[in-house]
Amino acid sequence: MSIELLMPETATETGERVLAKASSTTEGLLGRIGSLETRLARTTSEVEAAQRVRFTVFVEEMGAQLPPEAMQARRDYDAYDAICDHLLVIDSAIDGDPEDQIVGTYRLLRQDVAERHGGFYSAHEFDIGPLLTRHADKRFMELGRSCVLPDYRTRRTVELLWQGNWAYALKHGIDAMFGCASFPGIQPEAHALALSFLHHHAGGKGEWAVSALPSLHCSMDMMPPEAVDARRALAVMPPLVKGYLRLGAVFGEGAVIDRAFNTTDVLVVLPIAAISGRYVNYYGADAGRFAG
Incomplete structure (x- = not known):
């Protein structure tokens, strides 16, 4: 599951940015905006x-x-944490060690690593095997466990998370990203309009089609196409889902109820080649927008 995050509405709504070059004290820095770094x-x-x-x-x-x-332990952890890379957003203005300064995180799992350790987390909810088989020549990366502390749910924080994802994907030659995004609660019918919009207008087709596991499948086709008002559907869409839509993502067939996390999950599939040109230009084809 993933916390709902805002994506930038336009490439100009970014506020003042202070960029710094990486140095020996910022080894591995992927980006910085003011006191925030990823x-x-x-x-x-x-x-x-x-x-x-x-x-x-x-x-x-x-x-x-x-x-x-x-x-x-008051920690959300599972076996996947040991094999994933953990993207952080850190506020250096907070007093203390780096551990005290973490305000946001994303969990990243590359396909080559997943295949050596039993597969992807999303496979517990979605039948991703055929998708991977159809694209045996491509490198996939799973995005998961994204969250940001309430006081930091701002455009700057989210820009840095995506700066980090983009830089990481380029570094490792990733061809497509995927992962679960979540609607709050465990009643899919409460999100009939948004889920029906995704089903009719943003479903993955052909080579990018993927479905929820049959035993967990909840229909997203709750309203006929003519009854789905696109403007209203987008207005009630979780911000993370809407953000993925803006990037150019498609969505799997069927939702899955995750009772442990109190969410209704959909699978997002984002081929790198499908990412909207304005976002590639915004973050930089070399991920250099916020990097030194």
Whole structure:
């Protein structure tokens, strides 16, 4: 599941930016805006700090129910954390160590790593095998566990998360990204308009088609096409889903109820070649927009 994040509405609504070149004290820096910077976690303690941020958002804010050991530790963690890279947004203006400065995170899993360790997390909800088989010549990356602390749900933070994702994808030669995005609650019918819009107007077709596992499949086709008002559907869309739409993503067939996280999940598929040109230009074809 993923927390709902805002994507930039336009390439000009960004505010003042202070860019800094990487130095020996910012090794691995992927981007910076003012006091905020994005990079990968470097230590186990930083990963654990990111897991505490996830606990704050997913459990304390959104009502997720994790396994007892995770609840006791007050960290959202699972076996995938050990094989993923953890993208961080850090506010250097916060007093303390880097572990105290983490305000946002994304979990990144490359296909070559996933295949050596039992597969992708999304495969527990969606039948992604045929998708991967059809694109055996492409490199996939799974995005997951995205969250931002409430006080930092701003355009600047989200721009840095996507700066990090884009820079990482370019570095590793990624051809397509995918992952779960979430609607709040476990009643898909409460999101009939938005889900029907995705089904009729943004469903993955042909080589990019993918479906929820049959045992978990919840229909997204709740309203006929003529009853779906696009403007209203977009207005009630979770910001993360709307952001993926703007980038050029398509969505899988069928939603999945995730009772543990109290969400209704859809699968997002974002081929790099399909990313809207204005976003490629905005972040830079070389991910240089916010990097030194």
